[in-house]
Amino acid sequence: MLEEQFDAPRQFCMATHSMIIRSSSSSSPSSAFADSSPLRETLLPLFSIRSLTFQRKSCFSRLRLRFFAEKHSQLDSSNGCATNFASLQECRLSPLVSNHNLLALNVKLVLCCFVKFSKFVRLLSLAGEQVTEEHVTKGESTLSITVVGASGDLAKKKIFPALFALYYEGCLPQDFSVFGYARTKLTHDELREMISGTLTCRIDQRENCVDKMDQFLKRCFYHSGQYNSEEDFAELNTKLKEKEAGKLSNRLYYLSIPPNIFVDVVRCASLRASSVSGWTRIIVEKPFGRDSESSGELTRCLKQYLTEEQIFRIDHYLGKELVENLSVLRFSNLVFEPLWSRNYIRNVQLIFSEDFGTEGRGGYFDQYGIIRDIMQNHLLQILALFAMETPVSLDAEDIRSEKVKVLRSMKPLLLENVIVGQYKEHSKGGKAYPGYTDDPTVPNHSLTPTFAAAAMFINNARWDGVPFLMKAGKALHTRGAEIRVQFRHVPGNLYKKNFATDLDKTTNELVIRVQPDEGIYLRINNKVPGLGMRLDRSDLNLLYRSRYPREIPDAYERLLLDAIEGERRLFIRSDELDAAWDLFTPALKELEQKKIIPELYPYGSRGPVGAHYLASKYNVRWGDLEDA
């Protein structure tokens, strides 16, 4: 009802500011680590959370507006007082929002919400926090981001650089600090020294980059502690509070640590270092378990301390530009959506390859293997986005619900529909490349697959019978990730005789190249210019580097910003995770129980031939190899 009333301004704002309305559930947190404080627990039964974000050019206004909206949107009450006082105020910034209904609603809202707002401020002070009315009305809040496992590879390679990029682009709030937490003993300066080497001025506006780096590094601090020590987290809490200086504080934890210590950290942080006046959110890195049981157990343990709303399960492939663009491509272009079904699509291929081995991560990798490392999460997530029905809205819950429906409509992977491989050493150009089991952290006789190909099916009206083929491998000849959509033959093709015998080569193919060299191209048949009638295959090619010269943000930037903003669209909900594991667990167990021996392929090759047999079983040819 309320959303409807907001339609007019929403449409206007969408046109002018590219606005997105999001709503999230208002389930009341029950754990010690609720998405905020005791204060919020008092308030939550009264409030429903609805937030409205304007995506403007600058991240700063995006954040500022969200802060405003989040704070005030919670003024909705159970007595029918309308929501989104702030939203409306923001929309009223627009001179065009002069709809009569809206004006009437405005007056009602302002009166109604003024009462609620006073109550909110009173409750804030009652909660005994140092947050003053002045802080709230001025919109003063602080953000602390704690990177747990700060001494590790991912933190150095991705998280700190992404945080710096966000800072550089003005996407972090005015008042923020970054804490590194790990067991390694480091001073603040040593942490700064460590991360300064990985920060880059990669953004196109390069001016003042060095100054910006210095300013950013000054906001970075370090606290050394054990992952299972409540005392150490209590000390962290003291340091966080010092920086927060009594303002309304929001806290984001990034768990960049091995999964066996996730729960310890969540327990300690929840009990001793959660925010008492603002929200507390936790980004959890994969792997989320090894199978359905362990994943379920992990979720149960995390939920002893966190609500689902606080858990941000990251799959960084969802933050990649071309993956985000999938829905735009499909749902905002009339030319694609009508073709998006079994009627026109012959098969879909999801391909991931790396031209390097497990170098340095063999210990982790051997416990998981390529199916768990890449297929069960990154490729399956892309598949779900690709195949889902049109969501009701762009709201996180609507999108995630559609993805879950796809996953639950799929048939679990059968052992006969999967082939596995493992790379072996290979010498090329006088250089020797090690095999997987040459890695000192990998057991000599490991059967862990470093390559896999799989055929999966979606049992619904749209996709019945269409093979979704996945292929993922390490130490292959190239690095890339792409989605290939092969269309059916043209019935009664007038130009049949102009093609050689291989009609498969005449079908259209849409390729979405996720990386590197992001692009989208559509393979079509075209007349070669000239007096004759010769056809060839050409590409309608959207190459990002030509069309959009600005550098594409790293996936971690987008995801960190979303977590800060409370946007869950690109994070995995627990039912999605359960459905994803249910698809792979039986085959994974069988592979392990039957000790299936992977087909060896040389380092730097195109992978095992078994992948071709699997594809041909479904009358498919891998598009990437045809292309090469």
Ligand SMILES: NC(=O)C1=CN([C@@H]2O[C@H](COP(=O)(O)OP(=O)(O)OC[C@H]3O[C@@H](n4cnc5c(N)ncnc54)[C@H](OP(=O)(O)O)[C@@H]3O)[C@@H](O)[C@H]2O)C=CC1
């Ligand atoms: N690296 C990558 O490219 C990717 C990583 N991930 C995931 O992100 C998380 C972090 O990855 P990454 O940085 O590579 O991991 P690391 O192995 O580098 O571990 C991060 C930190 O955790 C601490 N740590 C490591 N092993 C243990 C242990 N057995 N017990 C307690 N503490 C330990 C160490 O810090 P200290 O000793 O100082 O406490 C280490 O610096 C993992 O869950 C990983 O699966 C996901 C995608 C890609």
Ligand SMILES: O=C1O[C@H](COP(=O)(O)O)[C@@H](O)[C@H](O)[C@H]1O
């Ligand atoms: O999650 C993972 O992803 C990386 C590949 O990520 P990319 O963004 O560089 O494509 C992979 O190397 C790693 O094994 C896996 O855990």
